[in-house]
Amino acid sequence: MDNITGKRITYKRTRPNPLFQEWLSELYEEANVKKSKLEPMLKEALDSISKYPLTLQTGAECAILKGFDKKLCRFLDRRLEVYHFNNSQNVEDVLVPTQNIQFEPNTISIKHSSTSPSFNIADNYIPSSNTKCSEKNPVEMCPLNESLCDRTNKNSPKKITKKSKRKIYTPAYRSGGYAILITLLENSKENPDKPSLTKEMLIDGAQKHSEESFTRPKPDTFYTAWSNMSRLVSKGYVLKIRNKKVEYMLTDEGITLAEELMRDTATRPTLNDIIFNDIVNTNTDVESVSLDGNLVNSVLPHDFQSSQRQLKNYSPVSNKEINNYVNVEMAPGSFDIILLIDKNETGGLTKKNDPTVAQFNKYPDLKHEYRSLKVGDFTWIARSSVNREQELVLPYVIERKRMDDLGASIKDGRFHEQKFRLRKCGLKNIIYMVENYGKNKHVGLPIQSLMQGLSNTRVQDGFKVHVTDSLSNSARFLAMMSKRLTIEYKNKYLKGCNKEPVCEELMTFEYFNVTSSKTKPLTVKETFIKLLLQLRGVSVEKALAITNVYNTPALLIKAYQNSDDKEGEFLLADLKYGDLSRKVGPLVSKSIFQLFSNRFML
Numbered sequence: 066m067d068n069i070t071g072k073r074i075t076y077k078r079t080r081p082n083p084l085f086q087e088w089l090s091e092l093y094e095e096a097n098v099k100k101s102k103l104e105p106m107l108k109e110a111l112d113s114i115s116k117y118p119l120t121l122q123t124g125a126e127c128a129i130l131k132g133f134d135k136k137l138c139r140f141l142d143r144r145l146e147v148y149h150f151n152n153s154q155n156v157e158d159v160l161v162p163t164q165n166i167q168f169e170p171n172t173i174s175i176k177h178s179s180t181s182p183s184f185n186i187a188d189n190y191i192p193s194s195n196t197k198c199s200e201k202n203p204v205e206m207c208p209l210n211e212s213l214c215d216r217t218n219k220n221s222p223k224k225i226t227k228k229s230k231r232k233i234y235t236p237a238y239r240s241g242g243y244a245i246l247i248t249l250l251e252n253s254k255e256n257p258d259k260p261s262l263t264k265e266m267l268i269d270g271a272q273k274h275s276e277e278s279f280t281r282p283k284p285d286t287f288y289t290a291w292s293n294m295s296r297l298v299s300k301g302y303v304l305k306i307r308n309k310k311v312e313y314m315l316t317d318e319g320i321t322l323a324e325e326l327m328r329d330t331a332t333r334p335t336l337n338d339i340i341f342n343d344i345v346n347t348n349t350d351v352e353s354v355s356l357d358g359n360l361v362n363s364v365l366p367h368d369f370q371s372s373q374r375q376l377k378n379y380s381p382v383s384n385k386e387i388n389n390y391v392n393v394e395m396a397p398g399s400f401d402i403i404l405l406i407d408k409n410e411t412g413g414l415t416k417k418n419d420p421t422v423a424q425f426n427k428y429p430d431l432k433h434e435y436r437s438l439k440v441g442d443f444t445w446i447a448r449s450s451v452n453r454e455q456e457l458v459l460p461y462v463i464e465r466k467r468m469d470d471l472g473a474s475i476k477d478g479r480f481h482e483q484k485f486r487l488r489k490c491g492l493k494n495i496i497y498m499v500e501n502y503g504k505n506k507h508v509g510l511p512i513q514s515l516m517q518g519l520s521n522t523r524v525q526d527g528f529k530v531h532v533t534d535s536l537s538n539s540a541r542f543l544a545m546m547s548k549r550l551t552i553e554y555k556n557k558y559l560k561g562c563n564k565e566p567v568c569e570e571l572m573t574f575e576y577f578n579v580t581s582s583k584t585k586p587l588t589v590k591e592t593f594i595k596l597l598l599q600l601r602g603v604s605v606e607k608a609l610a611i612t613n614v615y616n617t618p619a620l621l622i623k624a625y626q627n628s629d630d631k632e633g634e635f636l637l638a639d640l641k642y643g644d645l646s647r648k649v650g651p652l653v654s655k656s657i658f659q660l661f662s663n664r665f666m667l
Contacts, residue, residue, distance in 0.1 A: 081120045088144055089114060106132050234300050238330055241290025242297055244275035249315045250323035261306055261314035272423045276537050281420040391573055393455045395559040400447040402551045404433040404543060407442045411435065424540035431544050439581035440490045443543060445550055446574050447559055457561040457571040459550060462492045465539065468502040472509030475518055481598045484526055485605050490581045491565055491572060496529045497522050500539055525604050589617050602653045610642035610649060618661060625662045633658045
């Protein structure tokens with residue numbers, strides 16, 4: 066047999082992993098354009114997979130190469146999953162359908178046909194703009210005439226056999242998206258010739274349909290109700306028109322969806338209907354509020370057991386400071402109950418879409434006004450229907466604090482000073498309303514310290530403490546209070562004057578605001594109390610107990626001079642304060658002695 070001689074034939078794949086290599090090239094180019102800090106890692110991964118001579122079946126197998134971490138391998142696996150799915154939907158077509166790959170600052174997402182599975186990978190990889198790419202034919206790229214898709218489909222742990230149904234986006238009731246669709250639909254019906262609205266006009270009309278604010282972000286986020294607009298545009302429900310000013314209008318699909326939402330929610334009562342019109346809410350999606358619930362009853366006259374005592378011999382302002390003595394009487398049914406809101410609680414009444422104003426505007430039946438209150442943030446007045454200048458203050462005042470503001474007030478000393486002024490205002494029912502701030506993580510003080518402060522406010526100061534989840538819930542609580550106070554006082558005969566209230570008498574609003582002013586002259590005793598409150602451990606009750614025995618600092622200093630050091634340190638320790646008759650204690654007594662005794666003065 067003749068020897069057969071010839072060249073040895075070797076077969077070498079030039080691109081064993083063409084899909085992975087192409088996807089990594091896209092990521093690397095994008096990182097290079099954006100000057101990302103991940104550019105070196107992606108370059109190393111691209112170089113290593115280009116030199117690797119064997120075929121890799123999954124993204125997880127790439128972990129053996131340099132430059133591949135868990136997130137990058139996971140990205141390749143999920144990208145491969147979408148690639149397989151698209152190939153399975155187009156078996157007769159050699160080319161794979163075009164996909165839209167989007168990279169956002171905190172996510173990597175792949176958008177594709179409506180029947181394909183969608184996913185997001187929170188990888189914090191490449192922050193980039195929208196780019197488009199198309200996959201090449203796997204048969205042409207594979208030298209052995211065996212597609213990578215066929216090989217990997219056999220070993221793929223997840224095999225998609227059914228088409229996933231497209232979920233139709235439906236905004237929640239009174240959410241930002243719901244409010245936008247309803248407002249645009251109403252405008253298109255009222256103005257068919259001009260169905261589009263600018264952002265300002267749209268927000269102005271949509272706020273009344275939404276429980277969320279269109280101007281103030283949610284706690285710990287940058288998102289407002291307006292953030293839903295981008296989703297509505299991407300879903301094809303709203304068309305964005307670029308003129309001199311950007312305008313928005315509904316598409317045909319948007320009109321259909323908006324009409325469905327309007328029909329479905331036509332019989333669903335709003336919070337205003339539930340609170341003021343006695344309409345029962347039968348829908349479980351909306352949080353119903355029982356007007357007879359313990360939450361509201363706990364701050365009403367027949368349930369309120371105030372532990373606060375009237376301060377004896379206290380007259381914050383003499384009657385001479387009020388021009389004329391006024392005696393006001395109101396017969397049942399001749400007055401209206403009105404909620405007064407401090408102007409400082411708003412960003413300014415001239416400011417459009419202020420969050421606080423917008424929340425109260427959701428209750429058209431709520432009678433409320435904005436005024437400058439010298440103490441507290443909310444109170445109620447009874448105004449005569451005959452003479453509108455006659456106004457009597459109901460014995461309720463509310464101080465509102467957000468959790469972060471509560472922490473700041475404790476640190477700078479406003480917390481005790483405000484509680485002292487609330488006790489001196491002459492209204493016996495004081496409610497401390499606190500709003501949660503997101504998850505209460507960034508509130509200036511540990512949450513345990515804030516809870517301890519609220520407990521002291523309830524136990525030691527005798528205030529009612531009410532905690533709400535948001536500004537929306539606070540407005541709801543105040544609306545319920547207004548409703549219940551209207552019912553409580555509608556059959557009562559009201560009597561009052563411009564002096565400190567006695568028994569069932571009320572004080573005029575003019576007298577209330579003048580006597581509660583910070584700028585009014587303080588007596589020596591009041592100044593002494595405010596001075597004592599600056600010391601650690603001294604509460605309002607303790608300060609009052611001390612000043613009832615020693616009305617002025619001079620009397621206390623004289624008592625220290627007539628005693629030795631040991632007697633002086635314990636001079637105030639046995640003084641009793643509060644309803645439980647507790648003692649002031651040696652630590653507080655010693656601190657006050659060190660402050661006022663001339664032995665420690667330089």
